Amino acid sequence: MTSTRETFTIWMKSLVFHGNGCTVFNSNGKIVYRIDNYDKKSSNEVYLMDLQGKVLFSIRRKKLSFLGHWDIYKWSGSKMNKLEKPWYQARTHSNFLGREMACETKAIIFRCCGGSLVVEPQTDHSLVMALVTVYGLMTDKI
Secondary structure, eight states, X not given: OOSSOEEEEEESSOSSTTOEXXXXXXTTSOEEEEEEESXXXXXXXXXXXXXXXXXXXXXXXXXXXXXXXXXXXXXXXXXXXXTSOOSEEEEEEEOTTSOOEEEEOOOOOEEEETTEEEEOTTSOHXXXXXXXXXXXXXXXXX
16 A cells, blocks of 8 residues: 555566466556466466565455356465455356446445556555456456
C-alpha cells in the first residue's frame, strides 16, 4: 500500500519464453508483479509473484463449479497452508447464452483507463493484481 495513487501498466505477456501470463510495471517503468502460467492458458491454478519470484497469491479455479469460481490464497513466507480458507473469492455470472459476464467481488477502488490500471491510495496493490489475474483467467487472457 502507498499513501498516493499508483498507476500500473499491464503487459499481457509472460517474462518466460513460451509461457502464458502477464507482467505488471509501475509508473516508473519497473516490474513489480508477474504472473507466469507454465501450463496452458486458463489453467486451474496460477501464481502471482513479485519481481524476485516470491509467490504472493495462488489463484485456483474451484473444481466442480458450473460457473467460474476462483479462490485466492495468500502466501506467507514461502508456502501456503492448504488447509486454510481462501483469503478472497471471486465468481462470474453470465446469462444463459454466455454472452454477458460480470465479476462479483467486494468493493475495492481501482479503475482502468487507456491501457493502465490506476489504484487509489490505501488499497492493497497485490490484492488488486490478484483480481486482475482472476479477470485474465475468466477471459482466457492468462
